[in-house]
Amino acid sequence: MTRSTFGGLDDPRADHARRSRGAWLAGSAAGVLLLATLGPAAHAADLNDDGGGDVSAVVVNGKRNASAAQQVEAIGATNVLSADQIQRNPDQNVVDALARLPGVSVSPTDNMGSPSQGNHHGVDAAGRGEGSFVSLRGLNGAYNVNLLNGVNAAQGMPYSRQIELSLLPPVGLDRIVVSKTSTADMDGDAIGGTIDFRTPTGLDFKDPMTRIYVQAGLAQLPLRYGLKGGSGLAQAELARRFGADSRFGIYATAYYGKRNFASTMQDYQAGQWEHAISDGEQGSNPVGMDKSDNLLLTSLNAQFTRGQQKRYGAIASLDWEGERTTLYARGSFARSNIDQEVYQKSIQADGYSAGVLRPDGLYQNAEDDGEYHYWFETSPEVSELDSFQLGGQSKFGRLTVDYNAFYSWGENSAPDHAEITYQTDADHDLNGPFTVTYRDRYPIPQLTPAQLARLNDSRLFLVGEDSGEFTSSHSEQRKTGGRVDFHYDVDGDVLRDLAFGAKYVESRRETSSRDYSGLNPYPAGSTLADSPLINRTLGQTIKGVYPYALPIGDGAALTDLMAGLSKAQALSADDFNKNTMSGTEKVSSVYVLANLKLGVVEVQPGLRYEHTEIHDTFWNQVTNPDDSAGASAFASNRTTYDFVLPSVHANYRPDAETVVRASIWRSYVRPAFFQLAGGRRTTLNPDGSIDITEGNPNLKAISAVNYDVSYEHAGASGTQVMVGLFLKDLSNYLYDRGNTYRAQAVAQTGISSISRPENGGDPRVYGLEVSGRRQFTELQGWLGGLGVSGNLTLQRSKVDLKDPDTDSGMRMQGSPDLLYNASLFYDRDGLTASLAYRYGGPTLVSYRFGDYGGADLNEWQRATRTLDASVAYQFQSGLKLTLSASNLLNDYGYYRTVGRDSGTIPQLVSSGRNAFISAAYSF
Template identity: 25%
Template sequence: MKHTESGTSESQAKHRLVLKSGVAVLAAAGLLSTFPVMAQEAPATPAADVPEQATVTVTGVRRAAQTAQKIKKDADNVIDSIVADDIGKFPDTNVAETLARVTGVQVRRDGGEANTVLIRGLPGIATLLNGREMFTTTGRYTKLADVPSTMLQRVDVYKSQSADLPEGGIAGVIDVRTNRPFDFKGFTAVVNGGATNNSLAKRTDPNVSGMISNRWKTDIGEFGALVGVSYLRNHYTEERVFNTKPIDKSWLLPKLTGPDLVGLESIKGDRRRSSANYALQWKPNSDVELYAEGLTSHYLNNFETDFFVGLPWWGPGDQMSATKIPGTDQLQTLNSHNVNTIMSTQANRASTVTQQHAIGGRWNAAPGLRLSSEIARTLSDYDWQNPILDTITNVPNATVNTNVGGSSYVAYGGMNLNDPTKYTLSQLFDRYGHDQGSSTDWRADGTYTIPDEGVFKDFGFGVRAAKRTAASIKSFEGSVPAPAGILASSLPGMNCTAQMQNNWGTTAWYTPCASYLISNTADVRKAVTGSSSAKAIDPGSFFSNEEKNYALYGKAHLGWETAGIPFDGTVGMRVTKTDSNLLGNSQNNGAYVLTSKTSSDTAYLPSANFKASLRDDVIARFSLTKTLTRPDFAQLNPGTAYINPNGTTVLATASGGNPELKPFTARNYDASLEYYFSSTGMASFALFRHEFKGYIMNKVVKETFNGVTFDTTRPFNTDDGYLQGAEVSYRTFFDKLPGWLGGFGVEANATFTQGETSTSSNPDLSGKPFAGMSKWSYNVVGLYEKYGVSARLAYNWRSKFTDVYNDGGPGLDLIASPMSSLDGSLGYKINENTSITLTGANLLNFKHTDYWNSRALYPRDTRKYDRSVGLFLNWKI
């Protein structure tokens, strides 16, 4: 629901003034977020708490900091914002990358960019677009990695809930804001063009965007129109060397354990992000405004993973020799001869199209009474193909070392590994699927401001009704073996070579061409199975859900003074009811039976957010809220998808949902102290605690199907849990330094988190920290802006975390090592309309590693990513 302003008349006026003069100017950088010049040209707006004679010219980075700081200071909730110029000065390719620099936000990177986003260590996030719910296909939230940064005006991260915010974000709410034409004084046009080069991919790709906006005064009121487009392409490369989990190998040496596979992965991809947005506004008079706006985004990712699957044990035992890591029974080195070896290509084509359109209006219906209403339609589709083809050969010599400084080493030789005539077809995994989601969402909101000066300042109220659908289906899992003796070279156009730039032993090998697997899948099926028909759809993977949600809320804004200290706050209640009808296929005596399950739940979510102005520049906050997150639709699926074992590279595994899952809730406490010592300088300290009921986690259980025992992963509700921690942040600009030194500034923030769950149904997970949560994370940013030069250098770091519990077997947890990234930008303002910017990402060439319990004994992956350099020209009128 629409977030409404509240506060005294004076504070509201100040708030509107700042947003009008600050955000409206910055908004030009919203769709073209790498356009620093637009914010730099804004006139200075002295902050209310800074004497006129002490002010400095506020442009560019300072304007962005001032606007974000003002949003945080005036907000009723605990909130952090990052506005357009902040985003534009970094080489971000998506919103997830942008959020990595927000206090308390942790991200996970794969394929050289951020994707998974956590707030204070938790994944339960509600995502909004201009205040309304946004999602991707069957998910509860939109994949922020799919959203280009170039579409943004700003991003708000709500860490405490209020009654007017949609429920669903137990960790917080992320609201992505775009532009409207009334944000600008008149005609505005922006073009941003450039290119980025990735070091491992050795490709240079375009990144272009544009926006045009105007407003007109007519006899029937004022009109505004805006349209923007964005296109980004990104060829990327990631290289990995890996071990699999330790298993018993005592048949070679007494008490010996070691990985079954030691291999290499070459990952190459081509990401394309395109988006378009529009906004129309009509203000027939000073009391009425109508609008229509929409966004369409398309994320296409064509990528491949070329595996060198080293099977050093898959040869004559009398031709092997091994050593152990000193003082242990774990394998160090293995030399083998005449080893059967698999080369596997996983081809992927993933396409996501998401669009949202909304119409609405605002009306000052009477003195003090403001009403608004809006209806929105969201559609999202995800199509994917993932054919996997394995080929096999016999390699004369193989040498592996499971741990060389935390990485493994895989050296195979004695033959030309690039010769396709040495390989025969082994097996085909024919995988594909489709997800879709839609919603129709109506809401109406109102605020009544009380004219009398009393404790109650205004009342807010609203209703919401939404209908949401989600459906998913995919093919059967598992492989189909190829007839013996079919040469890989017999399929023309399928012969490619995988190249590794990092020397982890073997640097090149033959691999099936991913483009051929995607474009000529029928020919590959024919060669392997004798039929060009696609693998059948798996009824066990199917689910379809229709969900109807109704909500109403009321909140009151209060203000009073005690002992000379002004207090301000909101208290409210949100009541939400959800009726759900789930369809899926369950197993009954080996047959699939369509199963329907209906459910209904009603939740009461109180919230209270208070702040005390201890001084004009010091604010203390406290909030107490209750939040709720519903299970993902896939987690409710009663069906099960099975992967049958093939005796070599595939184990008997399965995954399914749990239709008995319940929504989980949290009682949240937040307290902070904020010191605003200038319009662009602040320091803050915050404490938080979440207390959970029914947090959802996964567990692996043994289930038998068709006489085969499968390790089956299913979600379940835990009992109780908590997460607590602290945040500290600081920002300043050294304006009082003489000359060119006055252009420097610094930002820094750090977060500490600690938490665990308890569960009687899976006691080995009780008392353990949340998977994916780092205990520590921090950001340090150096800033410079003066004489037309604008520069940033940002370092992001998070401590190690447990990725998967019991991943390598009971008691063997998969742990990710600390992660870091150094990114930067350097810009120069050529004239009033033009600037040029040089960007860099992963400047320290970060190396990702993970391991089971001990990196010295059981390393798993070592990964290297691209280092990126971009050059952009920015122009506007």
């Protein structure tokens, strides 16, 4: 057998090999043997995995389980999720499904945001009750390459290179292939790994196939508040072969879904906490005192959010298979529209400091009063991810040529955001000390009956002056490109084959945000009780925690009101353009690799070269000494990167069921557009000096030397075991510094300082991955369907930020120490069931700097856990019914704190339990 030289498991460049009439065929970069019917027609037979491990079970004609072959035959560490595995579990989207794999962690928020991002992809996103971003081996989504059928997916996020994958529902996919090691024919900008979302094709099916899938669900938390909590999803798909000898194949699917959600939230904001004991009145943390144990919460923000998500899309492919040539056209469209409203009742006490001098000369801080606030905002989001490609493969004797051209478009926008604020006057504020206790992680203010009565009286809340705001933000990226790959089958005793190729990708990024603030929708003295926006009141903001009456209303009416007022406000050139940025990125690459076979040892050496040119345009805002606008104008910068990326993969295969792997390869990640050119502000000071805040086109790309060793065994009895070790030595770390850049004095005439992003030190990430699955088929009768599966990931990371305002040797952002999944399942005679537990360990999500920063006060996303259950039955008629439920223990969906071990300053989100019933019918 000759192994293919192509990159990942079942690489799209080898699609032609999968499609020959249901036989075993050589397909992927690993030379993986795949079975022809990997499409949804095989779903009924895909009953041999519960989704808790790292394998995909695929059965053709009920004769053989191919899950072992798929992973053991792979060149590098590879995980696969089949369509049946994805749909079997009660996951809202493909992100939550991926969290069931080893080395994969997910988050509802973008941990690598920007100073301008605010709650867009922050706590508001967490309130939607689903995962959105994927991290591989302790590295967030900016370190990954995401593909749609092998095509580079456009990155629509405004401030990072991540992709918000939550817009993809758990339907319409054939499988997801996660490659954790990279070969020379794969894109080099993947330190974490490569995730390829694969869709079926018409040639995957021997017989005509039509399938209808419907799902209905209920969310517990909105129902508790008397709100809509239903969800629904419908999908139709078909596949046909036609033409002479059935050489043509067509596949098409379309889906539409609607989901109502609600969450309760407790939020904290910058400036709303301080040191409980300080060396001066509201001063610094005393020397020798643990900062995380010396925190004082100075405000409380009790929140409730509700909303609706609509997801719809379509996938289509047309394939032709000739004797020596195959051709294809594939397209996909996925869109998500989120309408979300956020309501807040708060006690803002941070402006009422009351420090008391202690006998030791330190100050005991407190708040002697607080203001009552009400806040209502909309938090909409529009996401889209589309792709289209034309390609094929031609054979000329021993030479095989693969080629394609593609286009991808991605959007992630926050359009038509509106907000309004009300607050009580001084006579109706707290009018007393602000003190809190804690219960179930929530801060509980100690209110008298009179204080609570005022907080619950909407007649006392007056519309604030200039309290209205309207913003509209848009971000998109377009990618076009093409590639050609040559594979020459040498079939020698040692050298089996050679491959070489070239690829070109050009990206265009555009982002803008316009803010119309200081709007006055109502006359002074108007009360919350009189607001036409409000149409009902919740008895409690968070039941059992905050008995604060919470008026809620019409988000669309609020948006229309503020949008109308914004039309009368003329923005200055600076305000209109300051958040506008565009850029192009051109990446050219070539590679060569070989496959060598030395007995039972396979060696694949490879070399890749990538050249990148980035050109960005942004607004340079110039401010005169009197704070008036200066000679502002658009400016531009240019950045280039060149990387030579060698790789060596070696596999030892003592038998067909076992493989021992060792790999070493180099990879890199380019900085985000925002870091290179995130707008410039030039301030001309009265003394003639100049201060500059800007992006940094001289940032170095993050590079890494990656090491990977693993043992994998998949026995004929169904027992599967994998143990792997990985190490990533990175250089030139890039990190999110929060709401400021590093300021550096510049030895240049007339310039006093430049604040801009800077590279950090050289981090290291290393870890252990273990996974296993065992079905006790040797047991008699129905007991033979019982089984267990699970995986465990231990990770460690360390980095010196090389920033004088913080500590050295801290954890990397987004890198949890511990992840695990455990599942008890049943699989026999058409009945499948599972009880699955998932745990994600604490993760550092934001560094803090200065006196209110350092390792003790970094912000952490605390451990999350969920217990899910599902049961399904496959009828011989082609009907499959599934019942499932998520978050059975009603755990918090998101828990973030200042300090890893302190709960004084918490951010909590609870979304409750969810239940689903689905039916699929194939005919």
